[in-house]
Amino acid sequence: LAKTTQPISMDSYEGQEVNITCSHNNIATNDYITWYQQFPSQGPRFIIQGYKTKVTNEVASLFIPADRKSSTLSLPRVSLSDTAVYYCLVGPSGANNLFFGTGTRLTVIP
């Protein structure tokens, strides 16, 4: 089972770059790495997905080393509205191995 480990919480000032790392030592060959953002009282929202190396979209970058045992979500120049919980999801090696974990609560400080 490709479980994940993330820091429970992080604080950052507005305008800074934030990097959140997720460990997934048991990642399987078929697994992709996906990050979601969740605001209070809402369902999670997709941010970015990757398999290896680096992926970038309009909101974030995802860095995945060659061994794929970890990944880092990078949020450039965060704002107060980026305060949320961020989940790293690894899967699937089988559909029921989708494991969100407890996520990282990011608080952006003015």
Add this chain to the structure above:
Amino acid sequence: GAGVSQSPSNKVTEKGKDVELRCDPISGHTALYWYRQSLGQGLEFLIYFQGNSAPDKSGLPSDRFSAERTGGSVSTLTIQRTQQEDSAVYLCASSLGGTHGEQYFGPGTRLTVT
């Protein structure tokens, strides 16, 4: 376009009663997922459908939980003989196909068992 919808948005029930939660996925999405989120906790995966089939139901926490999907669209999650520990937000998500794709989540159903 319409997103994933869930009903009811809130449900309060007495311990021992049965409840049915409904999920309407995005049209054309073949994959559908159910998750449970307790207060302040992460998401607990319950079950996944590809079309009308659930390849593995072992994520369901007990035999009081069941789920079905008909016509490759609407899904219902049924909890029989509810217990207080079943209180949580139940989230449904759908994706275009397979299990790599981006999941689109509904707003959830908040279940409170008194």
